[in-house]
Amino acid sequence: MKRYENELKSLLPNSTIKVDEPLKNYTYTHTGGxxxxxxxxxxxxDAKNTLIFCRENNIPVTILGNGSNLIIRNGGIRGVVLNTLELKEMIREGNIVYAGSGARIIDVSRFARDHSLSGLEFACGIPGSVGGAVYMNAGAYGGEIKDVLVEITAVTPEGEIITIDRDDLxxxxxxxxxxxxxxxxxQATFELEEKNMASINSVMDELTHLRESKQPLDLPSCGSVFQRPPGHFAGKLIQDSNLQGYRIGGVEVSKKxxxxxxxxxxGTGSDYEALIAHVQDVVFEKFGVKLQREVRIIGEKDEEE
Known part of the structure; x- marks a missing residue:
């Protein structure tokens, strides 16, 4: 794949291009080839031109945000891994906030608070980027991105820059x-509500305390592994299956x-995959509930796996 290095650098003189780059440096789990x-x-x-070039040359493209709800396999990723983490500008116009896709959604919630704008308090503990939050309609503590999103600006795989209204997302x-x-x-556009800064901050402090008291923030993780099954809570099913502390390789089900x-x-990507499969099997056997992954697993398996 190094055959395209010079062409890419010529096409994207203002971008940073790294060859054969370890992806474990960019994921919250510290895994990835x-x-x-x-x-x-x-x-x-440059984002548009990258996608056009890759499409014309049949180069696969993988979009990587903040790497917070993601597991990358040991074999790494072929082609181009593209990130927009430097597109992180935030602008406030009245009760509207424009945020680049690379901005952390936590920082956007703080930006809103500092401008006495309410609506993103629920996101004060979500570690992903704005792009990732839109991608998966991230949510927490009863709130979701769709509640405050107005529209997004995006690039299609063909390289066309488009605007998409919330109702069409x-x-x-x-x-x-x-x-x-x-x-x-x-970029994402959020419509918020003017409110007293102290009351916004109070809510965010409470949610931050809840998150810090309940979640294992001191260790690398991919966040919530499973979606919430109808009528159940994934964590409760796993706990009641006596799986807390169960370990495969260097990865274990959190005791917290x-x-x-x-x-x-x-731990490696394969450790995560094996542990996820084991937890799914045990929970299904015990409760008849098939847990669905929330975390994304991408990349190629190592030849030794």
Whole structure:
């Protein structure tokens, strides 16, 4: 794949291009093999040009956000891994906030608070980027991105920059048209409500305390591993299956919150996959409930796996 290095650098002189880059450096689980090319773009135009070039040359493209709800296999990712983490500008106009896809949704919630705007308090503990939050309609503590989103600017796989209204984004539980159509989010527009800054901050402090007291934030993890099954809570089912502390390789089911799996000793993507499958099997056998993954698993398996 190094055959395209010079062409990419010529096409994207203002972007950062790394060859054979270890992806474990960019995921919350600290897992993942290497990417053929790891490209960080600093403009909408470079994002568009990257997708056009890859399409013309039949190069696969993987969009990587903040890497917070993601497991990358040991074999890494072929082609281009593209991130927009430097597109992180935030602008406030009245009760509207425009946020680049690379901004952390936590930072957007704080930005809103600092401008006395309410509506994103629920996101004060979500570690992902704005792009990732839109991609999966992220939510917590009763709130979801769809509640405050107005529209997004995105790039299609063909390289066309488009604007999509909230009503056309097909936002559901952990899903959106962004996933379905492989769009690259560039910017999101949020409509919020003016409110007293102290009351906003009070809510955020309470949610932060809840998160810190219940979640294993001191260890690498991919966040909530499973979606919420109808009529149940994934963590409760796993806890009642006596799986807390169960370990495969360097990854174990968190003793603090059963819905999380933590990397305790140089765990790999294959450790995570094996533990996820085991938990699914045990819970299904015990309760007849098939847990569905919320975490994404991407990349190729290592030849030794």
């Amino acid at each position: 290497n990417a053929d090319y790891y490209i960080t773009v600093y403009s909408h135009e 097909q936002l559901g539980y952990r899903k959106s048209i962004v996933q379905k159509n492989d769009y690259l989010v560039l 919150h059963a819905g999380f799996m933590v990397n305790v000793d140089h």
